[in-house]
Amino acid sequence: MRRVVVIGGGVTGAAIAYDLSLRGFRVTLLERGSAGSGTSGRTHGLLHSGCRYVADVEVARECYSENQILRRIAPYLFEKNGGLFVAITEDDLRYKEFFLEKCEEAGIPVREVSREEALRLEPNLNPQLKAAVVVPDGTFDPLKVILSFLASAKKYGADIRLYNEVRGFRVGGGEVKAVKVLDKVSLREYELEADFFVNATGAWANKVASLAGLHVPVKPSPGVMVALDGRIGNMVFNRLNKPGDGDIIVHHRGTSVIGTTSWVVSDPDEVTAPKEHVELLLRRGAEMAPIVSRMRVKAVYVSSRPLIGQAAQTGREISRSFAIIDHSSEGVSNFFSIIGGKFITARLMAEKMGDVVCEHAGVTAPSRTAELPLVPYWHFYG
Amino acid sequence: MRLVVRRWKEGWRAPRYDVFEVEADPSESVLDLVERVSLKLDPTLTFEHACHHGVCGACGMVVNGVERLTCVTRVGDVARNGVILVEPLHGFKVVSDLVVDKSRMFSRYPDDTRTLERVAAQVEKLWDCVECGICYSACPVACSYPSYLGPSVLAWAFHRAVEEGRVPAPVASRSGVWSCHAAFDCSEKCPVNFQPGEKIMRLRRLLLRGAVEVV
Ligand SMILES: Cc1cc2nc3c(=O)[nH]c(=O)nc-3n(C[C@H](O)[C@H](O)[C@H](O)COP(=O)(O)OP(=O)(O)OC[C@H]3O[C@@H](n4cnc5c(N)ncnc54)[C@H](O)[C@@H]3O)c2cc1C
Ligand code: SF4
Ligand code: FES
Numbered sequence: 001m002r003r004v005v006v007i008g009g010g011v012t013g014a015a016i017a018y019d020l021s022l023r024g025f026r027v028t029l030l031e032r033g034s035a036g037s038g039t040s041g042r043t044h045g046l047l048h049s050g051c052r053y054v055a056d057v058e059v060a061r062e063c064y065s066e067n068q069i070l071r072r073i074a075p076y077l078f079e080k081n082g083g084l085f086v087a088i089t090e091d092d093l094r095y096k097e098f099f100l101e102k103c104e105e106a107g108i109p110v111r112e113v114s115r116e117e118a119l120r121l122e123p124n125l126n127p128q129l130k131a132a133v134v135v136p137d138g139t140f141d142p143l144k145v146i147l148s149f150l151a152s153a154k155k156y157g158a159d160i161r162l163y164n165e166v167r168g169f170r171v172g173g174g175e176v177k178a179v180k181v182l183d184k185v186s187l188r189e190y191e192l193e194a195d196f197f198v199n200a201t202g203a204w205a206n207k208v209a210s211l212a213g214l215h216v217p218v219k220p221s222p223g224v225m226v227a228l229d230g231r232i233g234n235m236v237f238n239r240l241n242k243p244g245d246g247d248i249i250v251h252h253r254g255t256s257v258i259g260t261t262s263w264v265v266s267d268p269d270e271v272t273a274p275k276e277h278v279e280l281l282l283r284r285g286a287e288m289a290p291i292v293s294r295m296r297v298k299a300v301y302v303s304s305r306p307l308i309g310q311a312a313q314t315g316r317e318i319s320r321s322f323a324i325i326d327h328s329s330e331g332v333s334n335f336f337s338i339i340g341g342k343f344i345t346a347r348l349m350a351e352k353m354g355d356v357v358c359e360h361a362g363v364t365a366p367s368r369t370a371e372l373p374l375v376p377y378w379h380f381y382g
Numbered sequence: 383m384r385l386v387v388r389r390w391k392e393g394w395r396a397p398r399y400d401v402f403e404v405e406a407d408p409s410e411s412v413l414d415l416v417e418r419v420s421l422k423l424d425p426t427l428t429f430e431h432a433c434h435h436g437v438c439g440a441c442g443m444v445v446n447g448v449e450r451l452t453c454v455t456r457v458g459d460v461a462r463n464g465v466i467l468v469e470p471l472h473g474f475k476v477v478s479d480l481v482v483d484k485s486r487m488f489s490r491y492p493d494d495t496r497t498l499e500r501v502a503a504q505v506e507k508l509w510d511c512v513e514c515g516i517c518y519s520a521c522p523v524a525c526s527y528p529s530y531l532g533p534s535v536l537a538w539a540f541h542r543a544v545e546e547g548r549v550p551a552p553v554a555s556r557s558g559v560w561s562c563h564a565a566f567d568c569s570e571k572c573p574v575n576f577q578p579g580e581k582i583m584r585l586r587r588l589l590l591r592g593a594v595e596v597v
Contacts, residue, residue, distance in 0.1 A: 041434070186392040
């Protein structure tokens with residue numbers, strides 16, 4: 001049986017471990033911290049309908065299709081309450097025609113509702129709103145989704161090693177032979193050999209690849225999120241305009257989260273939330289839902305998107321929203337990196353990554369992750 | 383600021399307490415502090431975290447003697463004379479440092495566990511319970527009686543009982559609601575006010591009245 005080492009226990013690595021285990025590979029997943037301790041744990045938890053990305057219809061379609069698949073394979077993980085795009089200003093209102101047109105082109109079912117209807121659905125929205133469109137958004141607890149992918153991978157034989165940090169590689173003869181690992185549970189260092197290595201470390205992808213002398217064109221791009229002490233709605237609040245700062249409010253369990261901002265850093269381990277970003281988010285959030293200004297802030301958090309740098313776009317075009325980097329052009333034939341994407345497109349990213357590994361391994365098994373129900377997260381334990 | 387961390391690794395005979403001197407802002411979370419120590423001072427320090435905003439339940443620890451979700455606990459609110467002591471939750475087996483094995487809670491879930499609460503005809507909501515295990519750590523029974531189902535699992539069973547008029551047999555057994563000593567430490571420490579203690583009492587009353595069936 002072919003052995004694959006997957007590096008990174010975010011949602012992408014977890015989904016890849018599942019996809020490849022299902023296709024018969026012997027998978028070991030290595031994560032330096034706990035499950036989801038990188039970017040994946042720290043998201044809004046928005047099951048995007050795709051409407052936010054309609055400027056690129058292909059990306060929007062991809063989001064919507066994954067949204068539908070996730071609802072089908074794991075309905076119990078998502079609050080499926082839909083979302084609203086609301087226009088507050090005249091400028092927002094001018095975006096509406098374009099928005100509705102593009103949603104239709106992308107095949108996403110949306111419905112414009114009256115101001116009264118919108119306020120009946122979500123009384124905390126700004127009563128001055130000028131237009132509202134209902135969309136098929138949802139929300140989730142990120143950790144439980146990641147653990148469900150990991151539980152599913154485990155069911156098909158994957159060995160999930162949390163607190164196991166990749167510290168280096170043994171490279172020779174145009175291949176990575178083994179990965180060097182620090183096991184923080186037993187304080188033991190060891191080497192692990194495999195036929196293929198998948199680098200799914202997101203914003204850390206270049207840091208990890210450089211340990212093998214390779215390069216990944218990832219641009220870590222942090223964003224700040226503010227969680228309120230209380231829940232102010234059920235449907236996701238989106239600003240009806242081009243994506244920008246502070247234009248989403250996502251509700252799950254007992255909280256509402258305002259997001260987000262965006263800048264670029266060189267090291268995702270050196271990121272803190274600037275105070276101005278918190279103020280901006282609260283101000284912009286209050287434009288959509290005035291009650292925001294009367295709420296206590298429960299937590300401020302920040303994480304980094306694994307944004308694709310210029311160079312990758314000239315590489316293999318798997319999708320417009322994520323990139324798979326085959327490092328054979330750098331002289332290493334069995335090492336692949338995957339960057340970009342979104343939390344909710346991880347299953348698709350894993351499917352494409354699985355296709356690439358299968359092609360190299362001469363395996364023909366197709367991906368089955370879109371059909372099989374996901375194993376619930378509590379099976380990860382015990 | 384002095385962060386004291388209880389350390390234990392596989393194969394050690396006894397735990398050890400490490401002291402880290404760190405700069406800290408009183409408004410940052412205890413979790414951010416622990417994460418910074420792991421990134422800057424000691425990469426072998428292990429702990430569980432994901433959402434950093436109080437919804438996933440990963441980051442429960444005992445902070446200066448009290449169970450807390452560390453991502454929503456501010457340094458300035460809990461430091462005593464500039465010192466914060468963090469220890470793993472009680473009631474679970476320690477895996478490594480601050481990481482505990484929560485399978486005694488999760489493995490008790492029935493296969494058809496309902497993760498979504500229907501709060502209105504059209505509205506679904508994940509339960510407020512974030513599954514952090516803090517109630518186990520705070521509970522004198524859970525800490526001394528390993529087969530006790532535990533506060534959060536019984537609270538979930540209460541909701542099922544109300545909805546369906548039925549509970550699985552273990553819930554109504556000695557390892558279930560009848561072991562509870564009504565100490566209410568679980569409710570006291572629960573970060574989301576899920577009130578497991580009260581729910582266990584209500585489930586007992588339902589059982590005594592014969593209002594729910596045991597299956
Ligand atoms: C502010 C913000 C909000 C977002 N909101 C949403 C949203 O609402 N919905 C959505 O769909 N998407 C959202 N996204 C996008 C989404 O979060 C990311 O695209 C996705 O989580 C990336 O997952 P990943 O697994 O590729 O990376 P990560 O989750 O970062 O996983 C990489 C893992 O690699 C590990 N690692 C690093 N170095 C090593 C090493 N040496 N050895 C072993 N392991 C290592 C890290 O610890 C980490 O856990 C958001 C992104 C940001 C920044
Ligand atoms: S009942 Fe409260 S303390 Fe217990 S697991 Fe749930 S959230 Fe945590
Ligand atoms: S990290 Fe999720 S609850 Fe604290």
